[in-house]
Amino acid sequence: MMGARFPVLRRAPLAARMSILLIIVVAAVQLINLALVVLVPPPSEETYSAAQFAAALKGEDAGTDFSLRRFQDSEMRPQHPALVPIRDQLATYFGVPPEQVRVEVAGAAPDTPRQDKGLLDGSVILKFASLEASSFDGQKALFQGLFKVGLRQGDGSWLVARPTGALHALWKQRALLWLLSTIVVAIPCAYLVAHKLAEPIRRFGAAAEELGRNPGAPPIDTSGPKEIAAAASAFNDMQRRLNRYVDDRVMMMGAIAHDLRTPLMRLAFRLEEAPPTLAGKAREDIDEMKAMLAAVLSYVRSVQSERPRERHDLRSLVLSIADELADLGHDVSVEDGDDVVVTGDGLGLKSLFANVIGNAAKYGGSARVRLAAEDGHVTIIVDDDGPGLPSDELERVFEPFYRHETSRNRATGGVGLGLATARSVAIAHGGSIRLDNRAHGGLRATVVLPLVPAAEPAPAEACGCSISSLLPRPGREPHTA
Numbered sequence: 001m002m003g004a005r006f007p008v009l010r011r012a013p014l015a016a017r018m019s020i021l022l023i024i025v026v027a028a029v030q031l032i033n034l035a036l037v038v039l040v041p042p043p044s045e046e047t048y049s050a051a052q053f054a055a056a057l058k059g060e061d062a063g064t065d066f067s068l069r070r071f072q073d074s075e076m077r078p079q080h081p082a083l084v085p086i087r088d089q090l091a092t093y094f095g096v097p098p099e100q101v102r103v104e105v106a107g108a109a110p111d112t113p114r115q116d117k118g119l120l121d122g123s124v125i126l127k128f129a130s131l132e133a134s135s136f137d138g139q140k141a142l143f144q145g146l147f148k149v150g151l152r153q154g155d156g157s158w159l160v161a162r163p164t165g166a167l168h169a170l171w172k173q174r175a176l177l178w179l180l181s182t183i184v185v186a187i188p189c190a191y192l193v194a195h196k197l198a199e200p201i202r203r204f205g206a207a208a209e210e211l212g213r214n215p216g217a218p219p220i221d222t223s224g225p226k227e228i229a230a231a232a233s234a235f236n237d238m239q240r241r242l243n244r245y246v247d248d249r250v251m252m253m254g255a256i257a258h259d260l261r262t263p264l265m266r267l268a269f270r271l272e273e274a275p276p277t278l279a280g281k282a283r284e285d286i287d288e289m290k291a292m293l294a295a296v297l298s299y300v301r302s303v304q305s306e307r308p309r310e311r312h313d314l315r316s317l318v319l320s321i322a323d324e325l326a327d328l329g330h331d332v333s334v335e336d337g338d339d340v341v342v343t344g345d346g347l348g349l350k351s352l353f354a355n356v357i358g359n360a361a362k363y364g365g366s367a368r369v370r371l372a373a374e375d376g377h378v379t380i381i382v383d384d385d386g387p388g389l390p391s392d393e394l395e396r397v398f399e400p401f402y403r404h405e406t407s408r409n410r411a412t413g414g415v416g417l418g419l420a421t422a423r424s425v426a427i428a429h430g431g432s433i434r435l436d437n438r439a440h441g442g443l444r445a446t447v448v449l450p451l452v453p454a455a456e457p458a459p460a461e462a463c464g465c466s467i468s469s470l471l472p473r474p475g476r477e478p479h480t481a
Contacts, residue, residue: 100152200224254300330361335370352425355418360384
């Protein structure tokens with residue numbers, strides 16, 4: 001908003017932006033106060049006649065609002081000397097002795113300067129002290145301001161009349177309403193401005209969170225305040241270095257696994273001449289090593305290689321994996337539901353769900369799968385009846401070569417790349433995967449994938465070629481746990 005209309009501010013530091021915002025806010029508040037004074041000025045002092053006081057004290061209609069209160073003689077203040085002439089004229093007008101009338105300024109103590117200054121010079125009392133008692137007219141004798149007049153009653157108590165100042169009260173209500181209306185209007189404006197100022201910081205935080213889930217996420221936009229632009233540039237450099245470091249390690253691991261296949265093949269040929277008892281055991285070891293290398297290559301391929309994205313019926317894919325596992329004697333079931341179509345790499349998706357469902361079936365005793373599509377995503381939940389995992393290992397099992405079962409025996413735990421491969425595939429498709437222990441026992445794997453095409457992962461920058469060019473592409477990749 002502010003940056004779009006004023007290009008100079010797009011690169012301005014946050015301190016400058018905040019200073020400009022504060023200046024605008026202070027200026028707006030001052031303009032509102034000025035408008036309040038001009039459009040809703042306070043009313044002038046109201047005037048009240050002696051006749052109105054007399055009518056109020058008699059309980060008659062005085063033409064304006066008066067409040068009447070009764071006091072005991074001990075509660076009444078002594079008559080201020082400066083107001084004695086006015087009291088005497090009122091007493092004559094009321095037809096009572098002067099001792100039965102009291103006059104004072106409302107809200108002022110008897111000894112305050114307010115009652116000594118300007119009471120008889122016309123600034124507070126108009127046309128009152130100048131009137132002679134012989135020509136006193138109750139309609140022309142006017143009070144200005146909030147005066148109180150007391151009249152002694154027959155039982156010795158005092159009845160005091162005081163104007164309520166209704167005009168001033170109404171003005172205060174209007175001024176308060178004006179201020180509240182201004183605040184209500186200012187709140188959404190302040191929110192929009194603050195939201196705009198915080199947008200670069202929010203974008204930076206979201207990018208940092210995305211990097212933790214997807215190292216191949218697009219770089220952060222470096223536009224905005226200088227501080228955020230510098231931090232975003234440093235963040236992008238860090239992301240490139242991290243990706244290069246990871247790519248180098250993955251490439252080295254893939255190259256080693258690939259090169260080891262040749263000596264294994266030579267060993268297999270040489271075993272043809274070995275004694276049968278030795279050859280049988282050796283072939284089992286070689287087959288195990290081949291399977292381990294195939295698992296490593298499959299993981300490397302899931303991290304580095306790029307395959308064309310196509311539309312796939314996810315439910316059909318899951319059902320085919322369940323049928324294959326069921327043919328091998330595993331307990332696998334898929335809950336009925338609507339077809340779910342996603343866009344992605346078919347081999348990668350099959351590797352993902354073969355690993356997740358296969359783990360549940362092999363190590364959890366059974367696998368129950370259900371799919372649910374909502375809000376542009378499909379959630380695949382796989383439950384098993386196994387012992388579950390310690391809470392500190394629910395995330396560690398996604399690390400390459402980490403195994404909950406530490407014997408390193410493939411018959412009981414695999415190589416430790418199955419879940420790492422599954423997470424790589426999920427991230428490459430813009431999704432996620434997590435594990436949770438179920439409340440009543442067993443483990444739950446939750447895979448979330450977008451129903452719309454996800455952004456393609458950024459290409460590797462470790463070298464000018466792709467690691468996939470070094471790897472073999474067998475017709476069917478092994479699925480390892």
